[in-house]
Amino acid sequence: MTDADLSRFSINQExxxxxxxxxxxxxxxxxxxxRVGLWRAPVQEYGVERAARLVREAGLTVTSLCRGGFLTASEPGARAAALDDNRAAIDEAAALATPTLVLVSGGLPAGDRDLRGARERVADALAELAPYARERGVRLAIEPLHPMFASDRCVVSTLGQALDLAERFPVEEVGVVVDTYHVWWDDTAAARIARAGAAGPGGGRIAAFQLADWVTPLPAGVLLGRGQLGDGSVDLRRFRELVDAAGYDGPVEVEIFNEGLWARDGAEVLAEVVERYAAHAL
Amino acid sequence: MTDADLSRFSINQExxxxxxxxxxxxxxxxxxxxRVGLWRAPVQEYGVERAARLVREAGLTVTSLCRGGFLTASEPGARAAALDDNRAAIDEAAALATPTLVLVSGGLPAGDRDLRGARERVADALAELAPYARERGVRLAIEPLHPMFASDRCVVSTLGQALDLAERFPVEEVGVVVDTYHVWWDDTAAARIARAGAAGPGGGRIAAFQLADWVTPLPAGVLLGRGQLGDGSVDLRRFRELVDAAGYDGPVEVEIFNEGLWARDGAEVLAEVVERYAAHAL
Structure with missing residues (x-):
């Protein structure tokens, strides 16, 4: 146990x-x-209802479910399958009683070079999914991913683009994720966070706030390059202050994909994350 | 030899x-x-004056020299050394009779998390270097690098940031580099290219235009992940048309760092680059 104020702290399962x-x-x-942020695959493996009961009975709050999305397919069959899968994700989020389903938009289909067209297909899919999600008490949270993922994972690369998409919908239906790892380099991020916050009380469009640090060199494939808080270049506290100033008072979720952390004892890693959170983000 | 119009084509030495x-x-x-784009290290190794004579006598035009920069040090000694090195780079560019010295700004000093401060130090350094360069007929060309290089290589991540810096100086002193590899993901790039072009005739602030394709997965360290033209996600022709529409009529330089290409016969690679250039950029 720690003396740090963990009232907003959430540990992402990953x-x-x-x-x-x-x-x-x-x-x-x-x-x-x-508070915990969960991922679909381990939840499905354990059983959605069983997982919901487990966390509920332990008194844990599920701050977000990762992740829906991958909505950029242009081929009709693939597109319909993606929408079906996202409806299932919304159902799972509702079962877990989390208000937030994180969406990673998806990359460019093979051979496709039209980023703008892919982003429009994301918007079209949101229009189909948002009412379904709203009926189930779930808000869709568009997560801009670092531009290094633009081709293969997420055509939404900046908070500005995420807000451009989200603002086509009511604030209670579609929000954005502010993840320090993805936006730290962007000199327009502060203004975008303020713009997101201005959309309503409690942070407006800010549906989730996630922390990870930026460390180099990046590993091959770059996905597992996220750094432990304090190990890298991100001014984490500044971002926490920016979302706070935008009115966001929700969870602060730590999400680090890092093989070095996964190789260690889980309790030791969680204790270190808590300590780093207190030192660098509070 | 090829039938393609190579009147603007330049091969970057790297x-x-x-x-x-x-x-x-x-x-x-x-x-x-x-036309060729040259790099300082191989030019220095061969001898600057000797290299200048070699390319001049072969009738080659040097479209750019890569690279100066790394101007983000805050420690006075390191800062003075960087300025000295950049003055040497300017002298080398002048000796090679190239009008363009490409600047890669540099990353964050160790332990520093203040991107804005680092960008301001770049601006301060430009103010010291620009008159020196102008006297020698060399324009400084700020190259925004992909945001994945923001911490360790270049705190200038977008064309918008590069223009914000360049526009503090006369257009003939400081321009920007448009490199498709670094800016392809950015939905504001088209507007920034137009803004750069509006600064004057011949493309205004656009001092250089470089082509490389974006391919995944990225290799460890990500520096050598650039793809052969046509192999990736970048709509190269669209960018060529954008810089043209901005009034740019200068060289189109192909700069690909790729170990696969380096392992092959140089003549075969150059022939392939020319063919891909004609197919994807002309």
Whole structure:
């Protein structure tokens, strides 16, 4: 246990991927952590209803479910399958009683070089999914991913683009994710955070705030290059202050994909994350 | 030899790094290529004056010299050394009779998380270097690098940021580099190219235009991940049309750092680059 104020702290499941879902729940209890962000695959593996009961009975709040999205397919069959899968993700989020489904938009289809067209297909898909999500008490949260993922993972690369998409919909239906790892380099991020916050109370369009640090060299494939808080170049506290100033008072979720962390004892990693959170973000 | 219009084509030396400078000059002659972009290290190794004579006598035009920059140090000694090195780079550019010295700004000093401060130090350095360059007939060309290089290589990540810096100086002193690899993901790039072009005749602030394609997965360290033209996600022709529409009528330089290309025969690579250039950029 720590003396740090963990009232907004949430640990994303992927940060301690070495833990099974029951281990995560038990580990959070021991560490005094009351909020978790979950991922679909481990939840499905454990059973959605069973997972929902496990976290509920442990008194844990699920701050977000990662992730829906991958909505850029142009081929009709692939597109219909993606929409079906996203409706399932919305159902899972509702079952877990989390208000937030994180969406990673998807990259360019093979051979396609039209980023703008792909972004428009994301908008079209949001129009189909947003009412379904709203009926189930779930808000879609568009996560801009770092531009290095633009071709293969997410054609939405900046908070500005995410807001351009989100603002086509009511604020209670579609928000954005502010993840320091993805936006730290962007000199327009501060203004975009303010713009997101101006959309309403409680942070407006800011549906989730996630922390990870930027460290180099990047590993091959770059996906698992996220750094432990404090190890890198991101002024984490400044971003926490920016979302706070925008009116956001929701969870601060730590999401780090890092093979070095996964190779260690889960409880040790969680304790270190808590300590770093207090030192660098509070 | 090819039928393609190579009147604007320039091969950046680093694309055929397996070639020595004399091999490059000879290979360009055989391929009907009249323009080259050079790098400081191989030029220095060969001897600056000797290199200048070699390319001049072969009738080659040097479209740019890569690179100066790395101007973000805050420690006074390191800062003075960087300025000295950039004055040397300007002298070398002048000796090679190229009008364009490409500047890569530099990353964050160790332990520093203040991107804005680092960008301001770049501006301060430009103010010291621009008059020196102008006296020697060289324009400083700020190259925004992809945001994945923001911490360790270049704190200037977008054309917008590069223009914000350049516009503090006369258009004939400081311009920007448009490199498709670095800016392709940015939905504001088209507007920025137009803004650069509006600064004057001949493309205004556009001091150089470089082509490389974006391919994944990125290799470890990501520096050598640039793709052969046509192999990736970038709509190269659209960018060529954008710079043209902005009034730019200068060289189109192909700059690809790729170990796969370096492992092959230089003449074969140059022929392939020319063919891809004609197919994807003309």
């Amino acid at each position: 940060t301690v991927k070495q833990w099974s879902l029951p281990e995560l729940v038990e580990g959070c209890g021991k560490a005094g952590v009351a | 694309t055929v790094k397996q070639w020595s400078l004399p091999e490059l000059v000879e290979g360009c002659g055989k391929a009907g290529v009249a």
